[in-house]
Amino acid sequence: MKLYASNTSPFVRKVRVLIWEAGLQDRVQQLLVTGSPLDPVSLPIAENPLGKIPTLVLEGGRAIHDSRVICHYLASLAWPEAYPEGPRLWRTMTLEALADGILEAALLIVYENRLRPAGQRSSPWIAGQWAKVARALDALEKDWAGDLAQPVCMGQLALGVALGYLDFRHSERDWRAGHPQLADWYTKIARRPALLATVPFDARNLPGDHSPGRTLLQA
Ligand SMILES: N[C@@H](CCC(=O)N[C@@H](CS)C(=O)NCC(=O)O)C(=O)O
Structure with a gap:
């Protein structure tokens, strides 16, 4: 599975926390994206018409969103007690x-x-x-x-x-x-x-990361 993610989004963090608690780290590949309601930049608009993260692409290729749906889905795979x-x-x-x-x-x-x-x-x-x-x-x-x-x-x-x-x-x-x-x-x-393991951090605090637009647009 592929998770569209960022290191600052709290909704993504919910999913990351669930992944960690459920021991699903090896089954979910995370793809870092950026964007905002003003400019979707690399947000997954093809997979989620709302252009929001988290969005999870399942093994068959279909995508699901939002964080509550994704958490419920991942919990059903490996940690049903989460609900x-x-x-x-x-x-x-x-x-x-x-x-x-x-x-x-x-x-x-x-x-x-x-x-x-x-x-x-x-x-x-x-x-x-x-x-x-x-x-x-x-x-x-x-x-x-x-x-x-x-x-x-x-x-x-x-x-x-x-x-x-x-x-x-x-x-x-x-x-x-x-x-x-x-x-x-x-x-x-x-x-x-x-x-x-999932504490949010700003790219602007990382030495060497000067990607354009990144710091302005992150949630
Ligand atoms: N209800 C959604 C909210 C997701 C959300 O607002 N994500 C923000 C990042 S924290 C986003 O993708 N913003 C881009 C936009 O709204 O265009 C969820 O629970 O997943």
Whole structure:
């Protein structure tokens, strides 16, 4: 299988974490691409008309997307417990959806700040996106501790990726303030080998990488 990926995309990171946890490293070849809604550059538009990553090309040649579909598919191959059966399934999938919602809002803020000219940026719109993140963090602190303490499955892994993305792109907002239980939980999950092995990094921090457009467009 072939995964269209980048080293900064948090949605790709979800899939990378699942691959690691499921022991599928040898079955998935990763192809690094770049692009944005303004310019798809090398994003897989032929395989995914939305031009988004992650996109996974299966062994027969058909492609599947998005991260939730890919994670579910890969889990079905090698780690079914990632989506536990019974009533926990709906909590797991809701937690993953909540984590994805945090990511969507956080990514939209990044795009707004990077891709729009300064005069066209909307502060109220950015504030509205961050309000979604803040409400989700409050709900996680208040209502989700029991679920976070369950055996690790895709819900907690997706949340670990989402909180890691807030550190990566929005560290100045200090998501830990007012969320001590969540911060404590994150410290522990961030030590899992799958999360350690997939920490995002910017090409601009790598000596010798001067590919044009790369730093500007990465999520
Ligand atoms: N809902 C999608 C979101 C994927 C997504 O937004 N990926 C970003 C990179 S983090 C992307 O491909 N952006 C390019 C674009 O939107 O054109 C998923 O879960 O996979």
